[in-house]
Amino acid sequence: MDKIHDCEELDVIYGCGLIGVVSLDSSGLITRANRTFAEMTGNQAADLSGRNIFDFLVGQDDLEAEFAGENWPNREIFRREMFFRRNDGSRAYCLVSGKSLKPVTDSAFIMVVDDITQKVDAEALLKASLREKEQLIHEVNHRVKNNLQVVASLIDMASLRLSNGHTPExxxxxxxxIHTIAMIHEQLYQGESLYDIDMGTHLRALMRYIRSTYDALIRSSTCVVTIDIDREGVKIPISRAIPFSLVLNELVSNAFKHAMASRSDGELKVSMWTDDDGKVFAEVRDNGPGMDLSIDLDKTGNLGLKLVRNIVSLQLKGTFEIVGGEGLCVKVSFRI
Structure with a gap:
């Protein structure tokens, strides 16, 4: 009865139309194959009996050598991906599971073969499409950076022709x-990520750029500039990185103009970190003359701090705080 039951179970397995099933004898010859496996290889099921399974397998020399050994009938379940050769010369990429049958009768080994060619081809097309999009985004960032640099150069040329005292400034x-925005796009173009900006890397480059801009105002190279960044790094998406970078540009530029200019003991510290809730914090602190904290920004001519406040509150949906004491400290925070 058990043998009859086993045979009935095998008949059900072979009758499955969704997956290929093939049995082999101790020589690796096919003893039985269902219609799905036959169609997978471009044959009729009746024509497969007596054929060697390795006539259909591509690049499976190690498995063939194992079949030729004395111990292969005791082979435990194996699972691997392999190519099957079709009659028309094409290949089917298949996921194959196999196990020896005990006791060994006409069929010593059974294989279950799932044709995943369409899935693999679809994944390959998706990866190729993704690579094309990544290359396109890289190219867009590169062109945006170049175009912004052209605009910046035109502004430089225009400023040389203007005589109004405040216009060049x-x-x-x-x-x-504009250069700050271009630096973000350049970092995206050169980096591995197309979407996130390492703000630590960006801030260091931004500080070098701004310091070189205000070199003529700084009396001594002994002015101390410190950058303190969370050791785990601060990475934010480009949609947040550009307005945040403009905030840092304005605050650092303001410190160089008002706290570091014409001084030999100027100190500037920029700190940046994140917390466990995904909130970004930044502080720009200097030892300059500071400012009157009672002043209403909306009623003064300080467009720089007003711009910072508006970007932080309106674009970043964050908080902005000016702290007094020795010098000036501006604190900014927002959620990524």
């Missing part, structure tokens, strides 16, 4: 902000 501020 205004254009210089605009140029600095």
């Amino acid at each position: 205004v254009l210089g501020n605009i140029r600095s902000k």
